[in-house]
Amino acid sequence: MIDPNWLAPFRHFTSHSPDETLDFGRRLARALPRPALLILTGDLGAGKTILAKGIAEGLGVASAEDVASPSYTLVHEYRSAADTLYHLDLYRLEQNEQLATLGLEDILPGGVAQGSVVVVEWGAKFPLFARLPRIVVALTATGDSTRSIAAAFEEGRE
Amino acid sequence: MNAVSALILGIETSCDETAAAVVGGGARLLSNVVLSQVPVHRIYGGIVPELASREHLRGIVPIVRQALEQAACELPQVAAIAATRGPGLVGALLVGLTYAKALARAAGKPLIAVHHLEGHIHAVLLDRRNQGLPEPPFPAVALVVSGGHTSLYWVEREDQRFRYELLGKTRDDAAGEAGDKVAKMLGLGYPGGPVIDRLAPAGDEHAVRFTRPKLKGNPLDFSFSGLKTAVLRHVETHAMAAGIAARRAALGAGAPDVEKLRALCDQPTLDLIASFQYAVAAELADKTLAAAEQRNAASVLLTGGVAANRRLRRELDEAGRARGFEVFAPPIRLCTDNAAMIAAAAWPHFLAGDFAGPEVSAEAQWALA
Numbered sequence: 001m002i003d004p005n006w007l008a009p010f011r012h013f014t015s016h017s018p019d020e021t022l023d024f025g026r027r028l029a030r031a032l033p034r035p036a037l038l039i040l041t042g043d044l045g046a047g048k049t050i051l052a053k054g055i056a057e058g059l060g061v062a063s064a065e066d067v068a069s070p071s072y073t074l075v076h077e078y079r080s081a082a083d084t085l086y087h088l089d090l091y092r093l094e095q096n097e098q099l100a101t102l103g104l105e106d107i108l109p110g111g112v113a114q115g116s117v118v119v120v121e122w123g124a125k126f127p128l129f130a131r132l133p134r135i136v137v138a139l140t141a142t143g144d145s146t147r148s149i150a151a152a153f154e155e156g157r158e
Numbered sequence: 159m160n161a162v163s164a165l166i167l168g169i170e171t172s173c174d175e176t177a178a179a180v181v182g183g184g185a186r187l188l189s190n191v192v193l194s195q196v197p198v199h200r201i202y203g204g205i206v207p208e209l210a211s212r213e214h215l216r217g218i219v220p221i222v223r224q225a226l227e228q229a230a231c232e233l234p235q236v237a238a239i240a241a242t243r244g245p246g247l248v249g250a251l252l253v254g255l256t257y258a259k260a261l262a263r264a265a266g267k268p269l270i271a272v273h274h275l276e277g278h279i280h281a282v283l284l285d286r287r288n289q290g291l292p293e294p295p296f297p298a299v300a301l302v303v304s305g306g307h308t309s310l311y312w313v314e315r316e317d318q319r320f321r322y323e324l325l326g327k328t329r330d331d332a333a334g335e336a337g338d339k340v341a342k343m344l345g346l347g348y349p350g351g352p353v354i355d356r357l358a359p360a361g362d363e364h365a366v367r368f369t370r371p372k373l374k375g376n377p378l379d380f381s382f383s384g385l386k387t388a389v390l391r392h393v394e395t396h397a398m399a400a401g402i403a404a405r406r407a408a409l410g411a412g413a414p415d416v417e418k419l420r421a422l423c424d425q426p427t428l429d430l431i432a433s434f435q436y437a438v439a440a441e442l443a444d445k446t447l448a449a450a451e452q453r454n455a456a457s458v459l460l461t462g463g464v465a466a467n468r469r470l471r472r473e474l475d476e477a478g479r480a481r482g483f484e485v486f487a488p489p490i491r492l493c494t495d496n497a498a499m500i501a502a503a504a505w506p507h508f509l510a511g512d513f514a515g516p517e518v519s520a521e522a523q524w525a526l527a
Contacts, residue, residue, distance in 0.1 A: 044339060045387025049330050065375055069331045069383070071339075072173070072306035073247060073522055091339075144391070 003153045006031045007135065010151040017145050021047045022064060024149055025054020028137075032059075034083075034115045037108060037132055039123045042139030047147050048121045051137065052087050055119055061085045084116040091122040099128055108132060132156040164237035165229070166508060167261075168501030169222065171254030172246025172274045173306065176217035179498035180229035180236070184280070184505025185287035189228035190491065190498040193217045211249035218257050225497070233265045238513070240504030243271035244521030246306075251520035259516055270504040271514040273526045276322070277499035278302045278461040279313060284502035285488040294486040295456035299325065301446040301474070304462035304495075305334035305351075308380050308442070310449050311527065313459070318506045322527035325449050326378030333438050334464045336382035340389050340434055344398075344427065345405030347414040354435050355467050356416045357423060361432030363469075366392060368437040378449050380441065389434055401427055439473040446474060450483050460487040463494045 003011065010028050015021040032038075038055070040048040053064035061078035062085070070076040070089040078085045086107045093099065107118055123129050124136070133156045140148045163183050170177040180188040193213075226232060241258035244251055255271070262269040279300050286293050296315035302308075308328040314321045331339070334351055341350020346357070368388050371381040393402070405422045408415075423431070450458050460474050465487050478485040492499060507513075 043390070044343065045383070045390050049383060065329050065379060068328055069335060071335050072332065073245065076523060 004033075006033070007151055007153055010137075010149075013149040014142075015047070015147040015149055018047065018050050021050045021139075021147060021149070022054040022057070025051040025056075026058035028151065029055040029058025029117070032117060034117065035108075036117045037129065037134040038117070038119045039129055039134050039136045040119060040121050040139065041124045041136060042147075043141065046139040046141055048139060049089075051139065051149075052119050052121065055117070056085055056087070059083045059085055059117060086116060086118045087121075088118065088123065089121040090126065093122075094125075099126060104128070130157065164508065165231060165235060166270070166501040166504050167222070167225065167233075167236045167239045168272075168497035168499070168504060169218070169239070169241040169254045169258045170274075170277065170495055170497040170500045171214045171218065171250050172242045172244070173250060173495060174213075175495040176214045176221050176254075177495060177497035177500075178218075178222040178225035179496060179501050180225055180231060181284065181498055181501035181505070184284065184502050187284060187288045187498055188231070189225045190496055191221050191225045191228065192491075192494075192496050193221050211247075211253060214250055214253035218253055222257070222261070233261065233267075236265070236267060238262075238268045238270055238504065238508050239265075240270040240272050240500050240507075242274050242277065242500055243514075243518060244524035245274060246520075246522065248520055248522040251522070255518070255520050259518070263516065268508075268513040269516075269518070270507045270512070271518045272500045272503050272507070273524060274500075275302050275307060275309065275311070275462075275526045276320075277503045278304070278493075279311065279320075279322075279459060280503035280505075281461050281488045281492040281496070281499035282459045282486050284498060285492050286486065294459060294484070297453065297455055298457045298459050299446060299450040299453060299455045300459040300461065301442060301465075302462045303333050303442060303460075303464040303470075305338065305349075305464070306332050307462060308332045308334075308382070308464075309526075310378055310446060312449075312453055312455075318509050320506055324525070324527045325453075326376055326380065326445060328380040328382060329373065330381050330383035331386060333380070333382055333442060334462075336386045336438065337435075337464070339386050343390060343393060343402075344431065345402040345409070346419060346431075347409045351464060351467065353414050353416060353419065354431055355469065357420055357428060358432040358435040358469060360420060360423075361425070361428030361430070363429075363432040363436035365426075365429035366433035368433065370437075370441065378445050380445060382438065382441075385434065385437055385441075389430065392430060396426060396430075398427060398430075435467070435469050436473075439467070439470040442470060443474040443477045447477055447481050447483065450478075451481065455483065458483045458485045460485055461493060465493040466490040
């Protein structure tokens with residue numbers, strides 16, 4: 001799998017603070033093509049929601065403090081004149097069928113919302129996403145406030 | 159029919175409870191029926207939207223019928239039908255709102271679309287009026303805290319009109335969500351909040367010191383993500399894995415057996431649970447009272463599902479009294495999601511003739527202010 005050129009600066013990054021993770025998200029968002037599907041992986045507390053906040057700021061759809069965890073409502077949508085961000089948190093979901101009523105087919109690449117960016121937390125467990133070309137951003141806690149962040153492109157497979 | 163005694167049928171399906179209630183004049187609680195889907199969701203460790211919608215569909219007709227029967231009234235006697243419009247799970251909201259629209263149309267009644275959090279705030283007023291007690295004085299600071307929300311509102315009142323201003327909100331996890339995630343992490347099952355509430359008194363709440371979040375920007379915003387992470391780090395560094403595995407194994411498909419769980423918690427685990435609960439309660443109480451002082455509030459309201467937490471109620475009540483604020487919190491059955499609060503919140507809208515048309519849509523994300 002070959003990473004596209006634009007992804008090169010984001011392949012490996014060491015964040016020393018939530019602010020640096022936020023800033024990584026901002027820069028990543030500005031480099032993203034449209035549509036884009038991002039799968040964020042990492043344990044509880046790894047910084048997935050912080051990264052999503054940075055992405056929202058980078059896209060100019062919301063300020064970091066307005067992007068909260070969508071664990072209960074599952075999907076939050078943020079819009080600017082130019083962009084739409086869908087922020088999903090599937091922590092509570094366990095089975096692929098449970099995704100069925102979320103209307104994801106409309107927002108995922110290939111669906112009706114062509115230009116959108118979709119960021120998914122706790123999404124790696126669902127085969128639905130593995131079918132689609134996606135950017136997997138893995139966050140790993142390497143210390144109290146340091147995080148290793150690795151972004152890679154993955155092809156969709158049928 | 160006069161306006162003073164007009165009956166409102168309320169319907170609430172924003173998350174995992176199917177609820178209907180009849181309230182007279184925003185004051186008389188005539189029925190309050192709640193069908194919880196917790197047993198259905200427990201096996202999944204959370205709220206599953208597909209199940210939520212299906213269970214709401216199954217429950218809505220009998221629950222509304224039961225609410226009318228318990229209130230000893232029939233649909234023609236109801237003055238208006240109120241339903242939660244948002245925020246919440248869109249599939250779940252649609253069931254209640256669509257049913258309310260259909261009932262309103264069939265019975266020729268006005269429809270009132272209610273904000274879920276306005277409902278929680280009006281649960282406080284409903285409880286006081288229903289008991290014949292004086293209403294909380296306004297303007298008030300209201301802390302609405304639940305699994306999906308942690309928000310501070312400034313509530314002004316002019317006769318029967320209410321105006322809301324958002325003073326602060328969570329930047330990441332809602333307080334109830336943090337509790338659920340910590341409970342799941344510690345092998346305490348779902349829903350985690352009530353189990354934490356019941357286990358915490360057996361622990362020393364000062365045993366583990368968690369640092370308070372320092373936030374840039376609005377000092378009245380909340381953050382619980384760091385606390386959740388701190389609990390995770392504590393678990394990882396304190397040899398708690400065996401106990402967690404034992405508790406997970408002991409959890410059946412039914413309601414968590416708190417006594418059994420307690421027997422499977424060593425003292426350090428109970429201390430951690432108590433310390434976590436105290437950290438949440440202290441953070442919520444401190445910011446709520448800081449807001450009340452800043453704005454010179456006449457009272458403080460505590461409502462929402464997490465307002466059922468006994469430690470939070472005690473903390474806010476004691477700290478509030480020490481700082482000169484009376485704190486009003488509804489009883490637990492009106493804290494957790496219910497439809498009586500929706501019927502009560504609809505009352506001022508009814509008086510103002512603020513009705514919704516048949517085109518009104520469910521709003522998964524909808525700001526109160």
